[in-house]
Amino acid sequence: xxxxxxxxxxxxxxxxxxxxxxxxxxxxxxxxxxxxxxxxxxxxxxxxxxxxxxxxxxxxxxxxxxxxxxxxxxxxxxxxxxxxxxxxxxxxxxxxxxxxxxxxxxxxxxxxxxxxxxxxxxxxxxxxxxxxxxxxxxxxxxxxxxxxxxxxxxxxxxxxxxxxxxxxxxxxxxxxxxxxxxxxxxxxxxxxxxxxxxxxxxxxxxxxxxxxxxxxxxxxxxxxxxxxxxxxxxxxxxxxxxxxxxxxxxxxxxxxxxxxxxxxxxxxxxxxxxxxxxxxxxxxxxxxxxxxxxxxxxxxxxxxxxxxxxxxxxxxxxxxxxxxxxxxxxxxxxxxxxxxxxxxxxxxxxxxxxxxxxxxxxxxxxxxxxxxxxxxxxxxxxxxxxxxxxxxxxxxxxxxxxxxxxxxxxxxxxxxxxxxxxxxxxxxxxxxxxxxxxxxxxxxxxxxxxxxxxxxxxx
Amino acid sequence: xxxxxxxxxxxxxxxxxxxxxxxxxxxxxxxxxxxxxxxxxxxxxxxxxxxxxxxxxxxxxxxxxxxxxxxxxxxxxxxxxxxxxxxxxxxxxxxxxxxxxxxxxxxxxxxxxxxxxxxxxxxxxxxxxxxxxxxxxxxxxxxxxxxxxxxxxxxxxxxxxxxxxxxxxxxxxxxxxxxxxxxxxxxxxxxxxxxxxxxxxxxxxxxxxxxxxxxxxxxxxxxxxxxxxxxxxxxxxxxxxxxxxxxxxx
Numbered sequence: 001x002x003x004x005x006x007x008x009x010x011x012x013x014x015x016x017x018x019x020x021x022x023x024x025x026x027x028x029x030x031x032x033x034x035x036x037x038x039x040x041x042x043x044x045x046x047x048x049x050x051x052x053x054x055x056x057x058x059x060x061x062x063x064x065x066x067x068x069x070x071x072x073x074x075x076x077x078x079x080x081x082x083x084x085x086x087x088x089x090x091x092x093x094x095x096x097x098x099x100x101x102x103x104x105x106x107x108x109x110x111x112x113x114x115x116x117x118x119x120x121x122x123x124x125x126x127x128x129x130x131x132x133x134x135x136x137x138x139x140x141x142x143x144x145x146x147x148x149x150x151x152x153x154x155x156x157x158x159x160x161x162x163x164x165x166x167x168x169x170x171x172x173x174x175x176x177x178x179x180x181x182x183x184x185x186x187x188x189x190x191x192x193x194x195x196x197x198x199x200x201x202x203x204x205x206x207x208x209x210x211x212x213x214x215x216x217x218x219x220x221x222x223x224x225x226x227x228x229x230x231x232x233x234x235x236x237x238x239x240x241x242x243x244x245x246x247x248x249x250x251x252x253x254x255x256x257x258x259x260x261x262x263x264x265x266x267x268x269x270x271x272x273x274x275x276x277x278x279x280x281x282x283x284x285x286x287x288x289x290x291x292x293x294x295x296x297x298x299x300x301x302x303x304x305x306x307x308x309x310x311x312x313x314x315x316x317x318x319x320x321x322x323x324x325x326x327x328x329x330x331x332x333x334x335x336x337x338x339x340x341x342x343x344x345x346x347x348x349x350x351x352x353x354x355x356x357x358x359x360x361x362x363x364x365x366x367x368x369x370x371x372x373x374x375x376x377x378x379x380x381x382x383x384x385x386x387x388x389x390x391x392x393x394x395x396x397x398x399x400x401x402x403x404x405x406x407x408x409x410x411x412x413x414x415x416x417x418x419x420x421x422x423x424x425x426x427x428x429x430x431x432x433x434x435x436x437x438x439x440x441x442x443x444x445x446x447x448x449x450x451x452x453x454x455x456x457x458x459x
Numbered sequence: 460x461x462x463x464x465x466x467x468x469x470x471x472x473x474x475x476x477x478x479x480x481x482x483x484x485x486x487x488x489x490x491x492x493x494x495x496x497x498x499x500x501x502x503x504x505x506x507x508x509x510x511x512x513x514x515x516x517x518x519x520x521x522x523x524x525x526x527x528x529x530x531x532x533x534x535x536x537x538x539x540x541x542x543x544x545x546x547x548x549x550x551x552x553x554x555x556x557x558x559x560x561x562x563x564x565x566x567x568x569x570x571x572x573x574x575x576x577x578x579x580x581x582x583x584x585x586x587x588x589x590x591x592x593x594x595x596x597x598x599x600x601x602x603x604x605x606x607x608x609x610x611x612x613x614x615x616x617x618x619x620x621x622x623x624x625x626x627x628x629x630x631x632x633x634x635x636x637x638x639x640x641x642x643x644x645x646x647x648x649x650x651x652x653x654x655x656x657x658x659x660x661x662x663x664x665x666x667x668x669x670x671x672x673x674x675x676x677x678x679x680x681x682x683x684x685x686x687x688x689x690x691x692x693x694x695x696x697x698x699x700x701x702x703x704x705x706x707x708x709x
Contacts, residue, residue, distance in 0.1 A: 005648070006647055006648045006649075006650070006651075009648060009650055009651045010649070010650035010651075013650040013651055013654050014650065016654065019654060020658070023658070027633070034606065034607070037609055038609055040609070043609040044608065044609055044610060312607065314636055314637045314639065314655050315648070315651050315655075318651050318654050318655060318658075319651050349510075350643075350644070350647055350648070351648065352641070352644070353594070353637050353639055353640065353641025353642075353644045353648075353652070353655070354508065354594070354595075354641060354642075354644070355594035355598070355636075355637035355641070356594055356595075356597075356598035356599065356605075357594070357598070357605070357607055357636075357637065359598070360598055360605050360607035360608050361607040373507075373508065373546075374549075376508070376509065376510030377510045377512050378510075379510055380509070380510030380511050380512070381510075381512075385509070385510060385511070389509055389643070390511070393505070393506045393509050393511040393514045394511070394514055396505060396506060396514070397503070397506050397511070397514035397515070397517065397518060400469070400500040400501045400503070400518055401500070401517050401518065401521060403497065403498050403499075403500055406469070406500045406501075410469075410472065410473045413473065414473060414474075431646040431647075431649045432645065432646055432649075432684070433684075434649060434653075435649070435653040435685065435688060436653065436656075436681065436684030436685050436687075436688055437683070437684045437687040437688050438684065439470075439474040439475075439680050439683070439684070440474075441473070441474060442474065442475075442476055444476065445472050445473050445476055446467050446471060446472040446473075446475075446476035446479035446480065447467075447472055447495070447497060448476070449476050449479075449480060450476075450479070450480070450483070450495050
């Protein structure tokens with residue numbers, strides 16, 4: 001079993017200045033989001049509408065997917081269906097190999113990360129260049145993204161200067177963001193010109209029109225798909241929306257929630273291949289139908305991957321993306337990861353104080369903190385809660401069911417706290433007392449004092 | 460005269476009896492007939508939040524038995540009330556006896572504002588106070604508007620406190636970020652929990668708060684533990700302790 005979230009988070013948080021820097025960087029984005037959301041008087045209605053459209057779509061997902069497929073084919077788009085990540089990779093690999101592709105320009109797609117597409121293609125001699133700046137940074141560093149919208153948010157500009165010096169041959173000691181971006185731009189320009197295919201993700205697939213929409217800030221999806229004659233887009237089944245007009249809801253909440261921008265810099269509608277070219281859409285299930293089948297968790301499929309729940313999460317901000325065992329971090333990643341594999345990701349639903357900020361910030365109103373709570377129950381029901389916790393809860397419940405026992409236990413606990421404070425630091429008291437004082441225990445409980453007080457005050 | 464069942468959360472009973480007494484006195488001064496049913500223990504939230512629904516369920520059942528028949532049930536805790544009002548349903552299903560008790564269970568501030576209709580607070584408290592808006596009261600019970608939402612402004616606890624003469628409510632940079640208590644989270648995720656708490660304290664310090672006030676002693680117990688360890692001159696107080704001597708009028 002992998003290290004728990006708590007262990008990895010403790011390692012991240014032990015470098016307090018760095019953890020605070022990470023917290024501040026992400027809080028800045030949260031504040032920008034607040035300002036952008038406040039600028040829309042009907043913000044809460046937009047959230048309700050977005051949530052309603054998603055709920056409706058999920059209730060007849062198969063129908064909308066078939067409608068999308070039929071209309072996409074009319075547009076000259078080839079549609080493929082992949083049951084899981086392996087099938088997705090095989091389909092993409094075959095499309096590329098059939099045309100002898102050796103270099104592909106890929107824009108941001110968490111789905112291809114989920115499927116492990118890059119290593120699959122690289123093993124077949126195909127070079128994949130991630131063209132989103134943040135993605136390129138983590139790709140050069142040999143790391144997965146630590147955030148779904150800002151993949152390299154965990155790296156300071158000085159570290160990126162060092163990485164570019166090592167990988168791209170820029171002068172040593174660069175840290176000016178503009179200079180670094182320009183260096184990446186020059187480097188990526190050569191890749192764009194040489195790529196024989198463009199891979200993209202999909203933000204929205206429109207059933208009514210059979211087209212897809214891809215949103216970026218850097219125009220890299222447009223560069224990657226405009227030059228080469230081959231475009232392969234990968235989408236999860238949940239990306240379909242019924243009508244083109246629904247975009248008017250989702251595009252308004254997406255960029256505001258993600259980065260606090262009123263709208264993303266590039267919103268590109270693909271409704272067919274470029275002249276003389278080919279366009280493919282690979283529709284991937286990879287476990288999503290299982291989530292759809294679970295009524296309590298279905299709504300997590302509404303996610304539009306804005307990342308707002310990461311930015312607002314006080315735990316994510318102080319524990320970093322790599323403290324989460326699943327590739328999507330933060331509240332939404334904990335919900336998706338624990339559903340995918342409760343054993344491997346069993347600590348993730350507990351990586352939350354259940355503050356509920358994620359649920360309130362979510363533009364499609366996924367009840368994230370309550371889903372985390374429901375997943376805790378799911379994990380306990382599977383019998384994979386840590387033994388100590390299970391016993392403590394069973395014991396606590398027993399004591400609390402018997403008022404006399406509860407009173408005695410309370411009196412004993414307060415006595416120990418007063419008389420033997422160091423003994424109180426054994427067990428869970430130890431984790432409490434490492435950085436905090438235990439509460440000062442009064443000699444008498446409320447119920448002891450109550451009788452006297454109520455006698456005095458009663459008329 | 461309403462008959463009020465006083466619901467004192469287990470950790471308040473054991474560690475903060477003065478908060479229970481302050482709550483009792485406030486309710487008495489409203490003219491309520493206040494009873495403390497001695498068979499109460501705990502609402503079961505620690506078990507429920509740990510995923511142990513089977514261990515929480517009998518405690519929820521017991522709560523319904525103990526608090527049946529009161530006109531209102533009032534507790535000085537947003538978190539425990541949200542457990543009763545919103546989460547007992549997950550444990551017990553949609554039952555008539557639960558609907559009945561859940562609909563009449565209130566956190567103290569919302570009881571004062573929504574049920575007793577208190578609009579005027581006349582009392583004195585000298586000092587700069589930072590209000591810690593604990594998450595469950597804020598985002599489950601909606602005692603106020605959370606900073607994420609774009610609804611009309613609302614702040615029940617703040618409205619009560621700010622009327623106290625001499626009390627200055629300080630403005631925080633992050634008005635409602637979680638303090639990191641989170642029940643068993645405080646121990647399971649000790650490192651992040653404590654960092655969250657320290658950051659919260661720093662925000663109050665920067666705003667010049669002399670007192671951190673709140674409607675949940677659990678969060679304040681965590682913050683107080685950090686404050687005392689670092690020997691910082693900030694005190695924590697429950698809202699009930701500040702309002703205890705004020706006269707409250709509709």
